[in-house]
Amino acid sequence: MAAKSQSKSSSGKSTRSNASTGKDVKGKKKVTVEEDDPDDETAVLAFKVLSEEQTKKLLTLEVEDMQKELCEIFKLKNYSTDLQEASTLDYYTGAVWWGKEQGLNPQQLSGLFTVVYNLFENVKEQHMNKVDNLKEFKAVMMGIEPEYPDVKSAGLDFFSVAQAKAIAQYINTSLFQHYNLYQFMFTHTQAEEIIGTDLSIEVAKPSTLPFPPPLHEGVQDDMYASFIATPPPTPPPVEETPKEDEPTVPDIDAFNDLTVDDVREVIESVAKEMLGGLQNDLAAKLREKENNIIQRINKIHKVSE
Numbered sequence: 001m002a003a004k005s006q007s008k009s010s011s012g013k014s015t016r017s018n019a020s021t022g023k024d025v026k027g028k029k030k031v032t033v034e035e036d037d038p039d040d041e042t043a044v045l046a047f048k049v050l051s052e053e054q055t056k057k058l059l060t061l062e063v064e065d066m067q068k069e070l071c072e073i074f075k076l077k078n079y080s081t082d083l084q085e086a087s088t089l090d091y092y093t094g095a096v097w098w099g100k101e102q103g104l105n106p107q108q109l110s111g112l113f114t115v116v117y118n119l120f121e122n123v124k125e126q127h128m129n130k131v132d133n134l135k136e137f138k139a140v141m142m143g144i145e146p147e148y149p150d151v152k153s154a155g156l157d158f159f160s161v162a163q164a165k166a167i168a169q170y171i172n173t174s175l176f177q178h179y180n181l182y183q184f185m186f187t188h189t190q191a192e193e194i195i196g197t198d199l200s201i202e203v204a205k206p207s208t209l210p211f212p213p214p215l216h217e218g219v220q221d222d223m224y225a226s227f228i229a230t231p232p233p234t235p236p237p238v239e240e241t242p243k244e245d246e247p248t249v250p251d252i253d254a255f256n257d258l259t260v261d262d263v264r265e266v267i268e269s270v271a272k273e274m275l276g277g278l279q280n281d282l283a284a285k286l287r288e289k290e291n292n293i294i295q296r297i298n299k300i301h302k303v304s305e
Contacts, residue, residue, distance in 0.1 A: 045140070045155035046111040055106040055113075058096050067093045083190050084124075087182070091120060091174070098170055102163070111156055112167060115140055119175060123182045130179045137171065 047055070054073060058066055070092050071079060079085040095116040099109040119137055122128040128136075143153030144164045159167070175182070219228070 044107075044111065044158065045114040046107045046158065048110070048114045049117045050110045050113050052106060052110070055110045059100055059106065059109065063093065063097055066096060070096065084186060087185060088120070088124065092116070094174060095170075098174075102166065104163075107158055108163070111158065115156070115167070116171065116175075119171065120182075123175075123179070124186045127183070127187060129183075130176065133179075134176065137168075141168065 050058070050073070054069075058069060061069060067089060071077070071089055074088070074092070076085045076089045079089045092113075095113060096109065099112045104112065115137070118140075119133055122133045122136060140154045141156065141164055144156055144159050145161050156164070
């Protein structure tokens with residue numbers, strides 16, 4: 001496994017390894033590192049995961065094409081529905097694009113991707129905790145422009161100190177700050193949702209029915225209804241017959257037998273009935289005002305005496 005070979009290469013021994021690729025049960029690409037001569041001091045981490053041809057090709061691509069190329073390299077075919085594959089492809093694409101923006105050459109970009117790949121695999125496959133993975137990262141970054149000659153390189157001696165600081169900051173912000181989120185995602189099964197779609201399909205009519213007229217003979221609905229369509233039949237008139245149970249009442253003019261005196265009497269009685277109460281109210285109010293005026297006059301006489 002990549003994680004095991006990484007831990008051995010960072011233990012202080014300068015080793016050279018060859019990369020071999022294979023496929024697991026799911027068809028995904030897995031990278032294993034085979035150990036060679038432990039006394040070879042020219043071991044580097046470049047071109048372990050990505051070959052030189054793949055790295056040079058990735059440097060010439062834009063981000064969309066770069067994502068498609070990484071998807072083909074690592075056999076991430078279900079990234080559109082699988083959250084784990086989608087996050088893996090996103091992290092790999094972000095790392096390669098960041099290296100391209102930093103102006104890294106193919107060797108440096110491949111070495112950066114080897115480090116990123118191994119650290120990410122430690123979370124994804126080994127479920128390594130954050131502290132142990134930080135130790136792995138610290139070990140692999142040793143030996144970059146060392147102050148002491150006895151400090152051996154872990155395989156990244158083609159980086160400068162400034163580039164190593166930038167890589168450490170990038171990996172810290174992209175991986176270790178979100179480490180718990182990655183751990184949770186790779187240790188829990190994604191819930192599956194079945195989405196259905198109802199399709200309404202209009203089938204052809206039976207052959208026994210007559211063919212419709214050609215489209216060039218079509219007219220608007222209002223014109224068809226006004227001039228072409230057969231109007232609906234007029235309903236027959238309904239005859240109303242008088243009911244036998246109800247007696248017929250003859251028309252009688254009651255005012256023919258009234259005289260002038262009768263009309264005057266009716267009007268006076270109605271006027272008295274309607275205006276009698278109003279007349280009494282007015283008389284009572286007048287008496288009340290009259291009493292008030294008399295009381296004021298008496299008060300004035302008393303004051304004058």
